[in-house]
Amino acid sequence: MQQLRLLHGGDYNPEQWLDRPDILAQDIELMKKAHVNTVTLGVFSWSTLEPQEGVFELDWLADIIHNLYANGIYTILATPSAARPAWMAHQYPEVRRVRADRVRELYNRRQNYCYTSPVYREKVRIIDQKLAQRFGNDPAVLLWHISNEMSGDCHCELCQAAFRRWLKARYNSLEALNKAWNARFWSHDYTAWEQIESPAPQGENAVQGLALDWKRFVSDRHIDFLKFERDTVKEFAPVAKFTVNMMYRFDGIDYFKMSKEIDVASWDNYPTWHKPSETVEETALDTALMHDLYYSMKGRPFLLMESSPSFTNWQPISKQKRPGIAELAALQTVAHGSDSVLYFQWRASRGAEEKLHGAVIGHDGREDARPFRETVGVGQKLEVLSEIATVCRKKQAAIVHDWENKWALEGSCGPRNAGMGYWDELKLHYNALAREGIAVEFVNQESDLTGYGLVVVPMVYLLTDAFAQKLCDFARNGGTVVVTYWTGVVDESDLCRLGDTPYGLTDLLGLRRTEIDGMYDGETCRCTPMDDSTLPETQASVLCEVASLNDTDPATPLSVYAEDYYVNCPAVAVHSYGEGRAYYLASRFDEAFYRAFYRAAVKEVGLTPAWPEALPDGVLAARRGTFVFVQNCNEHPVEVGGVALNRYGTAVWKNGEQVL
Known part of the structure; x- marks a missing residue:
């Protein structure tokens, strides 16, 4: 991935606005005002890219990508496997997951495909090939984004058979498996591979070795699916770089293992600011922990792939970020090793699940709205800090x-x-x-x-x-x-x-x-x-x-x-x-x-703190290379090193000289 600066932008869904060329034109102008240099395209575009089986419409995507590029905006291009079209779920039932209770799901939502289904893999291979053939060597495409927030498990017969193959490869014999699982407990010895089923509410749930191996298998299935998509694209784009967006405290995939298969780690960050039970500093620390975890995936800078410019709509309470929090969060991200601040979403959707989710551009389309103004401010500061891109943190x-x-x-x-x-x-x-x-x-x-x-x-x-x-x-x-x-x-x-x-x-x-x-x-x-x-x-x-x-x-x-x-x-x-x-x-x-x-x-x-003196309560410091960030998480001003920090303010020094 060509890394010239800190990336600023986020998820862009122009397929929802193809009938409004005026809005698409406005988006470009507003992106430039907001110092946006990168957008993510195609995450949920499959039904627009392939509206009928075998009928592909990629020209609209090419027009968007090249218009953005002509205006100085790069694309992170996603493979659309996270959300399949309705025609596929109807025509090929095996692509729909089977729950732990052995009931096959109806067509619904997203991230619920069977990762073992040969049919699904073939359909994904075809659409990925089409995208790679068209855009694999396009200079406008900065990075490939494999699927989206991979998660969940499938208990269909295809996955049961794959699980048994996985167990055979791990243990070689039922004798070794029974010993590893201590299956003699409660007389649970297995005498044939076909007797083994994945954990189920109405089935086996007392053999913890089985449950642990099922989690390993599910994690490996996701990683195998990631590798399958990555390698499909690489057939046509051998120098392409890849990421997959990971999630806060997600339990279902061994992200250390997954990260070996990608070029840059990325994650989606949606903290709940201003909770009654938590101070802003505590929320910031919880977020910093996750930033440091995802930095650790590769031991080098990561990407913040998604964050809300204002609030979410899926948490128990949709709390707006107070003035200053968006900037505090963005600069904290960079301080802890991110080379990007990217949002979900650029423009608010008009309908369905996330129509009330925060966006840089709201339904009113106004550039004097607070989320847009704060995004402009963040973009300006990221340009000041552009030299920090690719800089690693010292091990302590x-x-x-x-x-x-x-x-x-x-x-x-x-x-x-x-x-x-x-x-x-x-x-x-x-x-x-x-x-x-x-x-x-x-x-x-x-x-x-x-x-x-x-x-x-x-x-x-x-x-x-x-x-x-x-x-x-x-x-x-x-x-x-x-x-x-x-x-x-x-x-x-x-x-x-x-x-x-x-x-x-x-x-x-x-x-x-x-x-x-x-x-x-x-x-x-x-x-x-x-x-x-x-x-x-x-x-x-x-x-x-x-x-x-x-x-x-x-x-x-x-x-x-x-x-x-x-x-x-x-x-x-x-x-x-x-x-x-x-x-x-x-x-x-x-x-x-x-x-x-x-x-x-x-x-x-003998570890050296980021800041040489004791900091006031509620003030955090982090070092990245020769840059030192000091952030005030209090609702009142403080002074640090002779510099006045406003409520939620940030100061940055490079080699001892203040730059922000």
């Missing part, structure tokens, strides 16, 4: 986020079926580091840990042998590891590890887990620091692990439980290991604890 700290671990953790029965709060745990560690101005990346168990000073291992319930060794090597060579409760419990098949746990980490931590106690919602246990510790008194919640120090080379407790039968057992401990050290957190603590813990850890490890 990493947090382990592994999709297979999350699937296994949340699929397990016990020890807290009321919810383990996986994302809540990650946020506590992330927020504390981000408030210190530390660049955070996310890794999975296959990642290389080289270059990080600190690695956080939160609730890595499914821990592989290789990653346990990798953590030990990291600490031995001078790194700092933070391991939380409920880590190192099971293997890749969700089988409990035998022997001392956390599995593979007892020597690293200088202790072993002996018991785990689930806590009721609202229940806490007081923890007190040791006399020589700088940690604050805190409250433990969710789960309390009881640990016993090793007989030889034991860990040093920094804080202990002060209540219940585990009084005086370590709640927090540290252990020197080789040239580095490892911390053990036996429970989930309050926010103040993590602020204090990571403030000390950052200094101990």
Whole structure:
């Protein structure tokens, strides 16, 4: 992908306005006023591109692409597979998904095709070939956008057969499969491959190895479909670059694995600003976490593919962004490694599901409306910051986020079926580091840990042998590891590890887990620091692990439980290991604890914050290369470094000189 500047623009749906050439002409003029340089086309255009089977109409798309290009606007071209035409669903029922209850869906909505269907793949291949033949080497096309927000699963007979083939390839024999699934439990041994079905509400749901493998299979099916589309386009456009838009906290696809098959990661960001239960800073931190996650997919700049310029219409409450929030969010995106600020949608649709969704241009078509004016302002600032395009962030700290671990953790029965709060745990560690101005990346168990000073291992319930060794090597060579409760419990098949746990980490931590106690919602246990510790008194919640120090080379407790039968057992401990050290957190603590813990850890490890001084509450700083962004998430002005920041204001420095 030719990357000359920060991309600004978004989803454009001219197929909805082909009968209004005046509106199409107005769009071009308004895009130029808004400093738009890129639009995404074709995401939901299949019924216009192929209104009848085998009848293709691409001239209108060519006219749009080339008119945009003549006005300095590039195209990100989507393959239209996310939403098939009605004629196809009617004529070929197999393309419609079958739900987990084994009922085939009627024609409806989007992202609900059978990814295994040979018919569907053939129809997708044909339309993708037509697009690639026409636009594959067109200089106006900057990037190819494969499908849209891939998601969901299909339980049809085609997918059942594909699942069994996938299992045969993974296990080679039923004996190995039964052992991996511990299928002898409740007498569930399988004696023929045909006996195996995907999980169902009226079927098997007690064999967690089956459920875990089904999630792996579904993820692999989506990735296989992505590769199929990508390779179809590449037949006619060998130098084309590809992306697929990922989603906030989406559980159904291993995005680390998917990202290996694309050239640039991208995601769709729709935070709920101004929630009664959350400050603007907390919403900004939650968003920053996701930006850093998608930066981590490739370890280099990503694209923000979708965001609302004002509000959504599918969340419980459609809350308008207050003045200044659109700019705050856009510049935060760039600060955390994005090379784009793209919106859904450019012009509001007149009807159907998203007619009331926010857009740069509303139904009134006015350029003096606030969303348009704020979009103009963002575009101007992105041009000032154009030199930041392609600049990477310095490695400092990493947090382990592994999709297979999350699937296994949340699929397990016990020890807290009321919810383990996986994302809540990650946020506590992330927020504390981000408030210190530390660049955070996310890794999975296959990642290389080289270059990080600190690695956080939160609730890595499914821990592989290789990653346990990798953590030990990291600490031995001078790194700092933070391991939380409920880590190192099971293997890749969700089988409990035998022997001392956390599995593979007892020597690293200088202790072993002996018991785990689930806590009721609202229940806490007081923890007190040791006399020589700088940690604050805190409250433990969710789960309390009881640990016993090793007989030889034991860990040093920094804080202990002060209540219940585990009084005086370590709640927090540290252990020197080789040239580095490892911390053990036996429970989930309050926010103040993590602020204090990571403030000390950052200094101990020698990580350099983005801003050299303590920032006022509600102010966040992030570094990207030689650029430093400081953002005021408060509703009142603050002063930082002699610069006055208005409500929701942002200041940017490059090499110490203010540029924004």
